[in-house]
Amino acid sequence: MQYNGGSIVAMVGKNCVAIASDLRLGNQALTIATDFEKVFPITDRIYLGMAGLATDVLTLRERFRFRVNMYSIKEEREIEPKTLAQLVSSTLYERRFGPYFIEPIIAGLTDSSKGSQPFIASADLIGCLNFAKDFVVVGTAEDKLLGVAEGLWEPDLEPEDLFETISQTLLNAVDRDAFSGWGAVVHVITPDKVITRTLKGRMD
Amino acid sequence: MECQFGLSGNGYVLLAASTTAVRSIVKMKHDQDNIKVLGPQLIMSYSGEPGDTIQFAEYIERNIRLYQIRNFHALRPSSAASWLRRQLADSLRSRNPYAVNILLGGYDNATSKPHLYWMDYLGTLTNQPYAAQGYGSYFVLSLLDRYHNPEASLEEGLETLRRCIDEVEKRLVVSQGKYIVKVVDKDGVRVIEL
Numbered sequence: 001m002q003y004n005g006g007s008i009v010a011m012v013g014k015n016c017v018a019i020a021s022d023l024r025l026g027n028q029a030l031t032i033a034t035d036f037e038k039v040f041p042i043t044d045r046i047y048l049g050m051a052g053l054a055t056d057v058l059t060l061r062e063r064f065r066f067r068v069n070m071y072s073i074k075e076e077r078e079i080e081p082k083t084l085a086q087l088v089s090s091t092l093y094e095r096r097f098g099p100y101f102i103e104p105i106i107a108g109l110t111d112s113s114k115g116s117q118p119f120i121a122s123a124d125l126i127g128c129l130n131f132a133k134d135f136v137v138v139g140t141a142e143d144k145l146l147g148v149a150e151g152l153w154e155p156d157l158e159p160e161d162l163f164e165t166i167s168q169t170l171l172n173a174v175d176r177d178a179f180s181g182w183g184a185v186v187h188v189i190t191p192d193k194v195i196t197r198t199l200k201g202r203m204d
Numbered sequence: 205m206e207c208q209f210g211l212s213g214n215g216y217v218l219l220a221a222s223t224t225a226v227r228s229i230v231k232m233k234h235d236q237d238n239i240k241v242l243g244p245q246l247i248m249s250y251s252g253e254p255g256d257t258i259q260f261a262e263y264i265e266r267n268i269r270l271y272q273i274r275n276f277h278a279l280r281p282s283s284a285a286s287w288l289r290r291q292l293a294d295s296l297r298s299r300n301p302y303a304v305n306i307l308l309g310g311y312d313n314a315t316s317k318p319h320l321y322w323m324d325y326l327g328t329l330t331n332q333p334y335a336a337q338g339y340g341s342y343f344v345l346s347l348l349d350r351y352h353n354p355e356a357s358l359e360e361g362l363e364t365l366r367r368c369i370d371e372v373e374k375r376l377v378v379s380q381g382k383y384i385v386k387v388v389d390k391d392g393v394r395v396i397e398l
């Protein structure tokens with residue numbers, strides 16, 4: 001969990017959700033890459049982030065893409081965020097006694113025909129789900145993220161305010177963590193578009 | 205104790221690997237070539253557990269060749285990197301995993317761009333303008349942070365490479381001996397005498 005470093009946070013807003021991650025890839029204290037993304041689009045309104053061992057992040061990205069594609073083909077519809085959460089959970093629990101060393105975060109909006117509700121969830125490395133109403137954090141800076149988010153987050157933020165809140169939360173938390181940082185990428189998911197921005201932080 | 209590094213420039217990728225084979229405190233060999241030519245425009249340097257490196261490198265070499273024979277064209281660098289990563293990632297969770305670290309350099313003819321990939325024995329893959337592995341990486345990476353130029357000509361690239369080798373020679377307790385250097389560009393793969 002500490003080997004490659006990295007942190008992710010997701011937050012709920014008013015009719016929108018945001019998910020953000022840092023960009024560092026390290027080998028213990030040595031930084032290898034500063035452009036390593038840990039958050040991936042699953043559908044055009046659901047994003048999945050994975051913090052932990054980088055090789056498992058890459059392996060599971062491929063594995064989830066396969067499983068979500070199989071779901072869409074069989075069901076002939078897009079996957080719902082809560083269904084994805086269960087899929088992620090069962091995929092991780094399949095490896096209960098030899099786990100993938102990642103902690104996932106899911107952020108998305110439910111089907112617009114059912115009112116487009118914001119949804120966030122996180123899980124531990126063996127797939128124990130945590131459905132939160134406000135925000136979820138994972139990664140090497142999770143303790144700091146939890147503290148900052150607790151102070152900055154408030155209910156019913158508009159997309160632009162949510163972007164500011166999540167960005168400040170992440171940037172300030174990773175500044176106190178040696179294993180995370182080197183800039184960040186933020187996705188704000190709204191019913192009609194996804195706003196993706198890359199941020200610079202303390203680049204040291 | 206081995207050291208390998210690579211850097212990309214204007215239309216080329218350079219890979220350098222130390223040629224000394226060490227066992228315990230003894231230098232066993234001074235001319236070991238740790239850079240395999242995988243295709244007309246693809247090279248791979250490797251280091252790690254002595255038995256695993258050669259076994260794994262030859263497995264990769266033959267399978268990439270097989271793909272080329274079957275499909276009448278070579279695998280592009282990004283595809284080769286993805287496949288290589290998968291081999292390492294699957295191996296990691298097998299009974300006896302390969303402990304091999306890899307730098308993969310290639311020139312993509314379709315986009316006319318050079319590619320350099322850093323990969324460790326866990327299957328962590330990342331595309332980088334410059335990369336290093338082994339004890340030398342602690343000195344070389346900071347040097348490359350300062351002196352690497354993505355638009356550098358081959359001569360300028362080689363100059364930076366010499367700087368890296370000299371720095372490792374100067375600061376690392378164990379001398380690495382000679383390096384083998386290979387370049388891949390639009391004309392293919394060549395060995396370069398420094």
